[in-house]
Amino acid sequence: MTDPASPHELTAYALSLGIAVCGEDNGMPLLTVEFGPTVEGRPGHFHGGATAGLLETAGYAALRTALLAAGRDPQLKPINITVQYLAAGKSRPTFALGRITRLGRRNANIAVEAWQDDRERPIATAVMNILMV
Known part of the structure; x- marks a missing residue:
């Protein structure tokens, strides 16, 4: 785990899955x-929940990175998260990258x-709407 002030600090859940x-x-x-x-999940494939x-x-890592760069550190609360499964994840490394599509004063949208x-x-893919308080 990294410095608690770092935008790259991962949750215990993420660490338990082996996310880095x-x-x-x-x-x-x-x-x-x-x-x-x-x-x-099923033999040789990623579980949908892990994906x-x-x-x-x-998504949260991207949002924390943008907020800390702007000198902000609000509490984040999910409004909704929609996941679209496009293909089965096979038995090899998987990568993910978040992109901020809108960063407002009270909410953020992330793809x-x-x-x-x-x-x-x-x-x-996922679309996330996050409330910042």
Whole structure:
């Protein structure tokens, strides 16, 4: 785990899944999770809940990065999170990246993509609406 003031601090849930920050893309944290028993659903495939957890973690990491860069540190509360499963996650590393589509004073909208071998072929996407208080 990193410094508590860091935007890259991950939750206990994310750490239990094996999610880690593996780099940055356009200033946003790039997250990854290796395939293993903690994320396996049906044999040889990612569990949908683990995929959603990776997407959610990447979205919050992107939002925290943007807020801390702006000198803000509000409490974040989810309004809604919608996940679209596009393809089965296979037994290989999965990556996710969040992108802020709107950052207002009281709420934020985030788009997140998860992929495996080819970033142009996501296995899942999410749209998150977050209240900031």
